[in-house]
Amino acid sequence: MTLLIVGIILFLGVHLVRVLLPDFRRSIIASLGEKGWRAAYSIASIATLILLIYGFGQARQVTGVLYNPPVWMAHISITLMLIAMICLVASLLPAGHIATKTKHPMVLSVKIWALAHLLANGETSSVLLFTAFLAWGVILRISLKRRQRAGEITLRPFVSAKYDLYAIIIGIVVWALIIWKLHEWLIGVSPLVI
Structure with missing residues (x-):
């Protein structure tokens, strides 16, 4: 269940950066550029989605x-x-x-x-x-x-x-x-x- 919770927090957190941390997002774009931000965002989205899916699969077996x-x-x-x-x-x-x-x-x-x-x-x-x-x-x-x-x-x-x-x-x-x-x-x- 812990992996599921961590996966949810990270995946949805990545997708709420613009809402929750707009200044952080702007600073990352300023340092990496728009393409760099998109690449980092995509990698983080895929990685956290994989963690979320794996965590859900594990949690389904024990909850x-x-x-x-x-x-x-x-x-x-x-x-x-x-x-x-x-x-x-x-x-x-x-x-x-x-x-x-x-x-x-x-x-x-x-x-x-x-x-x-x-x-x-x-x-x-x-x-x-x-x-x-x-x-x-x-x-x-x-x-x-x-x-x-x-x-x-x-x-x-x-x-x-x-x-x-x-x-x-x-x-x-x-x-x-x-x-x-x-x-x-x-x-x-x-x-x-x-």
């Missing part, structure tokens, strides 16, 4: 259950994951209505993903992991809203509704692949087993 979700929660979770996949794909494409209306579709995708998994998983390790990611999403969304109000960032302008169609189609395909086999291959649990 108990905090609650047993009702069977019907799995259906809600699977449906929420479809929405999360569509939002995730929309965040990676030029802006359509989905991206402009949700403002930060990737952050929304992570929050929906975390909530969906909290509804379906009552193990201590899962609750810890998904609660941390949900909290991270809320903190980041608040920060992005403040930065937008301060004029530090601007929202992506609407490009075309065709990107909404692409996001929906690609999101459904990715979601179907995850439900069909990818979740089981990567995580070891089929979301369809109730």
